[in-house]
Structure formats: C-alpha cells, structure tokens
Amino acid sequence: xxxxxxxxNFAVQDIRKTVSYYQDILGLKVLMAVPEDxxxxxxxxxxxxxxxxxxxxxxxxxxxxxxxxxxxxxxxPLKEFEQGASVSFYMEVEDIDSLYQAIRSKTDxxxxxxxxxxGMQEFYIRDCNGYILGFAENKSE
Numbered sequence: 001x002x003x004x005x006x007x008x009n010f011a012v013q014d015i016r017k018t019v020s021y022y023q024d025i026l027g028l029k030v031l032m033a034v035p036e037d038x039x040x041x042x043x044x045x046x047x048x049x050x051x052x053x054x055x056x057x058x059x060x061x062x063x064x065x066x067x068x069x070x071x072x073x074x075x076x077p078l079k080e081f082e083q084g085a086s087v088s089f090y091m092e093v094e095d096i097d098s099l100y101q102a103i104r105s106k107t108d109x110x111x112x113x114x115x116x117x118x119g120m121q122e123f124y125i126r127d128c129n130g131y132i133l134g135f136a137e138n139k140s141e
Contacts, residue, residue: 007055008089009064011071011078012129015051018065021128025107028056028063061091088124088132096121096137115139 012018015033022028033042034053045051052070056063072079093099100113100123110132111124122136 005062007062007064009066009071010129010131011068012065013068015054015065015067016045017128019045019051019054019056021107022056022063022065025103025125025127026058028058028061031055031057031062088134090134090136093135093137096123096135099135 010018019030019033023030030044032055033045033051034040035042035046035049036052038052042049042051045054052067054065056065066074096113103125108126109123110126111122111134113121113123115121116136119138119140120136121139122134124132124134126132
C-alpha cells in the first residue's frame with residue numbers, strides 16, 4: 001500500500017462564511033466549489049449560488065469543506081458526531097512569526113505563539129466553525 005495524500009473534509013454550516021474565513025485569515029484559494037443543485041463545478045463562488053462543498057488550498061495543503069447536511073447524506077455515520085470534533089489539524093509552515101503577526105488580530109487564538117517542549121515553535125487557532133488549527137515551525141534546523 002502507498003498513501004499519496006491526506007485532505008481532511010470539514011463538516012460546516014455555511015460554505016460561503018467558511019471560504020471567506022480561510023481566504024481572509026490564511027490566504028487559501030478556492031480550487032473548486034459545488035453548488036447546492038450540483039449543476040456545475042465552479043472555480044470560484046458565484047454570489048447567486050448557494051454551495052454545499054468547497055475545496056481550498058495553498059502550497060501543499062488542501063482542505064475540503066462540506067455543508068453538514070450534505071456530508072451526512074454522503075457518509076451517514078457522521079450524523080453521530082458534533083461539528084468541531086475532538087481533533088486538531090497541525091500544519092508545518094515557514095516563517096511562523098510572519099504568519100502569527102498577520103493573523104494575530106483577525107481570529108481566535110486558543111494557544112498563543114510558544115516553543116513547545118519538543119522544540120517546535122507553534123500556535124493554535126479556532127476557525128469560524130470551531131475547528132482547532134495548529135501551525136508550527138522547527139526553529140532548531
């Protein structure tokens with residue numbers, strides 16, 4: 001077996017709000033979006049459409065966002081779990097200090113910038129859906 005890629009799919013209430021958050025706070029780009037009627041695959045959000053899915057990315061990171069009712073339709077056992085589940089998403093970045101300064105006043109920090117006991121400089125934020133995102137850089141290299 002060979003694993004090629006991991007792309008988490010976040011259950012969210014509002015695709016447009018989520019896309020806006022990830023564009024404004026982290027600079028991710030919309031790679032594709034699916035409207036509620038599933039009539040097309042769009043490369044950007046159309047203000048006249050309601051969306052059930054968006055794939056966003058930046059550099060080597062891609063994240064999927066799917067409206068809660070839609071993801072439960074696709075994967076029924078997910079109805080048993082609450083949004084913002086007990087998982088965090090940990091991403092290694094370059095120039096963590098610049099990222100920290102750029103988003104410091106724009107989002108909810110749950111762990112401020114610090115050096116962890118294992119040597120990584122890191123911080124954690126809570127996104128607009130309650131998910132915890134960690135950002136880290138190995139400063140000892």
